[in-house]
Amino acid sequence: MTIPDRNPLTTKNPNPQGKGLVPVLAHWHALRPRGAAAxxxxxxxxxxxxxxxVLSARCDLRPVPGQRYYLYGADNGWRLSLVSPEExxxxxxxxxxxxxxxxxxxTWALQAEEALAANPGLCARVAALVQDFLxxxxxxxxxxxxxxxxxxxxPYYRRLLAAGLGASLRQSLAAAGAGHADARETLRLGAAGLRQLALTAPQQAGEHATIGNEEDTLS
Structure with missing residues (x-):
């Protein structure tokens, strides 16, 4: 949900880094998790x-749910942008x-299969991130x-988004009756799905590397 441009809580914000209770509450309201399911x-x-x-990337804007962004990998890290590669x-x-x-x-969804299939260097970089994550x-x-x-x-918006992500996944665990699930056991049960994205060999025919729910795509 976005906050209208004319909302007095967000126009004329004298403190873009989020100091001050009113703008923080307004931004948290816009970025707090909604509809977290089991x-x-x-x-x-x-x-x-x-x-x-995605949250590790440099971001100079406030992300809005449902808006399409693009994740770029540069030598000095990742960057999130509204601008497509064609643009x-x-x-x-x-x-x-x-x-x-x-x-x-x-939570964020990311469609990476085409880039990973076409760019071995980018594929190797993401595979290393997967291994480190696991x-x-x-x-x-x-x-x-x-x-x-x-x-x-x-940074301010990434701070709120990280808090929102953690709150969302905790709610999803609780909804599934797994609020006290062990990290290692969850990893054992769920890591295969991440490995099966074929991040280390996407060039093989028929393999994909979509990170996120395949049914949860943008129209």
Missing amino acids: KGPTEIILDLFASTL WGERAPGDCLGPCWLREDM ERLDVAGPLAEQLPGYRRDL
Whole structure:
């Protein structure tokens, strides 16, 4: 849900970094999770990976649910942009991993199959990220404690989005009756779905690498 442009809470914001209670509450209202549903281990792992990857990117705008964005990988990190590769042309900030969008529940979906199939270097980079993600999640203790939260070291909107993502996945775990699920056990049950995206060999015929719910696509 977006906040109307003429909303007095968001126009004339003298503090773009979010200091001050009123703008923070307004932005959190716009970015808090809605409709978080019960999810199994595979969907939790996929959503967590895709979302943390997108949230690691530099972002100079406030993401809006349902809006199409593009994730670019450059030498100095990832960047989220409204501008498509065709619009960027030769000025693109890096290799485009694919379009992505923010769902109402504050998780991100990412369509990466075409880019990974066509770009071995980008494929290897994402495969390394997958491996690092799986290793970091392979710990004892509740999965809920490993989910993102409010971090003051992040830029303002990424800070709110990370908090929203963690809240959303906790709600989904609770709705599935898995609020106290063990991180290592969830990883064991759900990691196969991430590995089966064929991130390390997408050039093989018939393989895909769509990160997110395949039914949850933009029209």
